[in-house]
Amino acid sequence: MKKHLWMLLYLIFAFVLAVMLTRALECPTGDILSELDFVTYDNVLYSPDELRRLSPEQQAQGHVGWDYDYYDKEFSRVRTNVIRLRLTPGETYGLYTEQLTFASRLWIDGIEVASLGTVADDPAGAVYKTGPVAVYFTAGEENEIVMQRCNFMHAKWNAVRFFLGPQSVITRQVQTQFFRVTVILAVLFSFGLVNLGMFVGMPERRRFLWFSLASFSSVVHISAMDPKVIMVLLPDLGGIASYRTEGIFLILTVFFLMLFMRDCFEGDLLRWADPLGFVLMGLLFLIYLFVPTVIYTRWSVELSVAFSAYGAFYCLVIAARAFRARKELTAAQIYMLGGIGTFAVMALLVILHTGPVHTNQMEIGLLLFELIITVALAMEYSEVRQAYVRSSRNVEQLRRMNESMEQNQELQENFMAIMNHEMRTPLTVIAGYADLSARQLAEEDEPDEEMIRNLRLVKQEALRLGRIVERSDEGARASIVSGQKELTDVRALFTDARDFCIPILEKNENRIAIDCPEGLSFSCIRDSMLQALYNMIINAGRHTKRGTITLSAREEGEDILISVADTGTGMDEETKLHAFERGYTRDGRRGIGLSLCREIAERHGGSIRIERSDPSGTEIVMEIPLGR
Numbered sequence: 001m002k003k004h005l006w007m008l009l010y011l012i013f014a015f016v017l018a019v020m021l022t023r024a025l026e027c028p029t030g031d032i033l034s035e036l037d038f039v040t041y042d043n044v045l046y047s048p049d050e051l052r053r054l055s056p057e058q059q060a061q062g063h064v065g066w067d068y069d070y071y072d073k074e075f076s077r078v079r080t081n082v083i084r085l086r087l088t089p090g091e092t093y094g095l096y097t098e099q100l101t102f103a104s105r106l107w108i109d110g111i112e113v114a115s116l117g118t119v120a121d122d123p124a125g126a127v128y129k130t131g132p133v134a135v136y137f138t139a140g141e142e143n144e145i146v147m148q149r150c151n152f153m154h155a156k157w158n159a160v161r162f163f164l165g166p167q168s169v170i171t172r173q174v175q176t177q178f179f180r181v182t183v184i185l186a187v188l189f190s191f192g193l194v195n196l197g198m199f200v201g202m203p204e205r206r207r208f209l210w211f212s213l214a215s216f217s218s219v220v221h222i223s224a225m226d227p228k229v230i231m232v233l234l235p236d237l238g239g240i241a242s243y244r245t246e247g248i249f250l251i252l253t254v255f256f257l258m259l260f261m262r263d264c265f266e267g268d269l270l271r272w273a274d275p276l277g278f279v280l281m282g283l284l285f286l287i288y289l290f291v292p293t294v295i296y297t298r299w300s301v302e303l304s305v306a307f308s309a310y311g312a313f314y315c316l317v318i319a320a321r322a323f324r325a326r327k328e329l330t331a332a333q334i335y336m337l338g339g340i341g342t343f344a345v346m347a348l349l350v351i352l353h354t355g356p357v358h359t360n361q362m363e364i365g366l367l368l369f370e371l372i373i374t375v376a377l378a379m380e381y382s383e384v385r386q387a388y389v390r391s392s393r394n395v396e397q398l399r400r401m402n403e404s405m406e407q408n409q410e411l412q413e414n415f416m417a418i419m420n421h422e423m424r425t426p427l428t429v430i431a432g433y434a435d436l437s438a439r440q441l442a443e444e445d446e447p448d449e450e451m452i453r454n455l456r457l458v459k460q461e462a463l464r465l466g467r468i469v470e471r472s473d474e475g476a477r478a479s480i481v482s483g484q485k486e487l488t489d490v491r492a493l494f495t496d497a498r499d500f501c502i503p504i505l506e507k508n509e510n511r512i513a514i515d516c517p518e519g520l521s522f523s524c525i526r527d528s529m530l531q532a533l534y535n536m537i538i539n540a541g542r543h544t545k546r547g548t549i550t551l552s553a554r555e556e557g558e559d560i561l562i563s564v565a566d567t568g569t570g571m572d573e574e575t576k577l578h579a580f581e582r583g584y585t586r587d588g589r590r591g592i593g594l595s596l597c598r599e600i601a602e603r604h605g606g607s608i609r610i611e612r613s614d615p616s617g618t619e620i621v622m623e624i625p626l627g628r
Helices: 002-025 048-052 056-060 167-201 206-224 239-264 273-290 293-324 331-352 361-442 449-478 490-508 526-542 573-578 593-603
Strands: 031-034 039-042 078-085 092-097 103-108 111-116 133-138 143-150 161-166 486-489 511-515 521-524 548-556 559-565 607-614 617-625
Touching (some): 111 133, 161 167, 167 206, 167 361, 206 239, 239 293, 273 293, 293 331, 331 361, 486 526, 521 617, 526 548, 526 593
Antiparallel strands (some): 031 161, 092 133, 103 111, 548 559, 607 617
16 A cells, blocks of 8 residues: 555656646747738749739739638649738747648748748649748848648648747747657657566566557657657658658557557457457558558548547446456556556547646646556566566475475385385295295194194285285385375365465466355365465466466365366377376476376375366366365
8 A cells, every 4th residue: 555655646746747847848939820821822833023923813813711621622732822021120030830741932031941842733743841940030121921832642731830939939939849849759768668678578578568669659650740850860751751650650559559458458358349449550550551642631530530439449448347357457457547547638638628737738648658657567577576586486495395205205115115125035935934844844743733833824924914015115105195184175275375376377477266165175185285286286377378277176976176277278189198197298397296296186085187178278177085
């Protein structure tokens, strides 16, 4: 409880720090100048000189705003925009836009100040580039801003938004925005590296890999969004490639997050939701990769709605399933759900245009999501590492116990074999001479009948003693299981076995379930029966990954049936035939565990068998007399 309280305080501190940092990065911005405020000339590309020479009829063709519907297929693919402003003469101004999309040229007072790609009046000649533009100029009596653009790559135009203001204001705005985006990218990249490092240290936990790949994908996606930080590293990246990169890496981010959630919350819980999501992600990926942008951007709104609806649906499914299994959730899984909920709340605040901070809420939500998930994974990493240490100790302890029993058995068998050999010879001699002496006495003229009976009795007892020695040799083999039988509660026995084996099973992410009625008991040598359960559970855990090992028991007549069932890969026919033989192994181990289980079962007057073994798992059953 104390650990969770500290974690909550840490997350609150991180949230407050993120809000304070965001507000500290807020700065004055220039006045917004939208493309819709410009006079637009459709289907023509005018230079500033040509605009000055337009006839009254040509000037009349200019209009403010757009004259086409959002889904209009026949809108103009080339256009010229012009606006004339009266600013303070002699003052230096800045003009900044986060994105000057498609192919564009920009003039201020007749001087070309920016150019992205190649503007042309036909698709063959157009070269698309997109990115931020910041230019500075000294204001005159009247200032003219002219922009040419062509768009043969997108189904719709987007309205360019400029920020116009004094040089100091625009410079601060540009620097602050790039700094904020760079910080976000650096933090996301760092989270990706941390999780990748945990995966390298624990490669069987693929959730670390999936989340690190999601972090790296989100870095590329955000860098391809406005203000196009990716253009700093790839200045020659084309507009279409930039647009595809943004969409593809968003899909990859969601795809890796789905794999991450599937790994964290057991894929079978989402067996009908995951395939739908993977099909949707695959379809969107192929569309972004191969379909011409001018075609699929006609349905970008619908695709976004479907994408968002599925995301909300997927999160609701996880939340519902997690609520139903809330008693079985680990602390790390609870924190992961908290991270998802935090991001969802911040996204909702953006939609509702409310919240503690009125700007950059999605960035805060994303960073908190990454932070919470990374902290949860680090917590899980630490817990699993500790479990590995306990597992190593328990496995070593069990190995020593098995070897000790084997050595004790060998010593007993060797001792009894030597004793048997050494005693059998004199007993045979005694019996032989007693028989010979009896026959010699019987051949005398006056035999001593009492002496003959005595000698025959000596022979009989010598032979009987020899048989006892032979039986003692056989008994030595059974004496490997030592101790007194006691009435044992089966559920308590199962609980002790589970507690010992949990750290060992953690490596393959297996869990132990107990299915046993209350009050069921039987007579057994408790320590030996525990060791048999250890061996069967650990053997099942080696061949099961992310599955369940079930300990169950039931009465059947005068016997109790103790079952250890797993959901692993099963055994082949040869392994099933030799599974209980000493020394038989298919994985390089010593082949002691199951043979000891058989000897322990037989020592209790019972038996052991493989009830079933197929690709869905293996079940081993010990049948032991109740012996109450």
